[in-house]
Amino acid sequence: MSLSMYQASIPVLIRGINNLSAILAKAAAHADEKQIAHEVFLNARLAPDMFALTRQVQSVSDIAKGCGARLAGVEVPSFADTETTFAELQERLAKTVTFLESLSPAQIDGSEEKAVVLTFPSREFRFTGQTYLLGFVLPNFYFHLTTAYDILRHNGVPLGKPDYLGAS
């Protein structure tokens, strides 16, 4: 079967989110075991002008739901970015997976040439579905997923590459 836009996006994003969910569960358990306030991890960042863990997790969700919605041509679900606990971040990730699972291959496949325009305060990005997925979604998705992992590793949470990659 040849590579499809659906296969290259939705199952990949769901898997990454599920891996992040398991990583966050280990972080919360480690904090409890070491009697570290959860906020210490949730507010941790690698540089003063980088996002803290909570915002990294929200970004993973944003990129994933934006990708699914834009490739399928449906409205991007809006989540309020009000999470302040591990439980709320888990709920955010679960809602994101539920949305991605609602999208069928028929909605995503054939979106290679679909016009995708992202407007940010400082910059407008104009993509095709394919350049959006390969040049924006996947690099950004893995950027925030990896940085969440790196923040937790830097703070001593016992994690390894298999936690990031998930089951093969």
Place this chain on the structure above:
Amino acid sequence: MSLSMYQASIPVLIRGINNLSAILAKAAAHADEKQIAHEVFLNARLAPDMFALTRQVQSVSDIAKGCGARLAGVEVPSFADTETTFAELQERLAKTVTFLESLSPAQIDGSEEKAVVLTFPSREFRFTGQTYLLGFVLPNFYFHLTTAYDILRHNGVPLGKPDYLGAS
């Protein structure tokens, strides 16, 4: 044009490597400006049991050349992992790009179902070309690229997301 194994791999990897090359050039320039020994950055790591910057860069190269070679069915080029300077890392990245550029779409396309077996001391991974690219190569490639960026950001190198994403 429908998504192809070539489009989803070789140009994506080349672009990421070129972005990493530019990031490393900025890091070397910043070190010189601040009179920081290059080794401080080259040996920096986010946790005692994570790879230092040099090994992160070598890993980006390894994953990229391994991907190109295995999907094309040619021998994986062997590089000695002896780099100790920014100049040597740049040379390693340039050699990797040269190798990737030597591979044609005709060599890579249609590799979705090709058997790919990776053997590590602790684990064997059995993939198809498609699961190798989507579930191993891309997550690992972006993991090491992002962690290289994160190490440098954590050490105060003035970088931003556009350095990571590159030109659109």
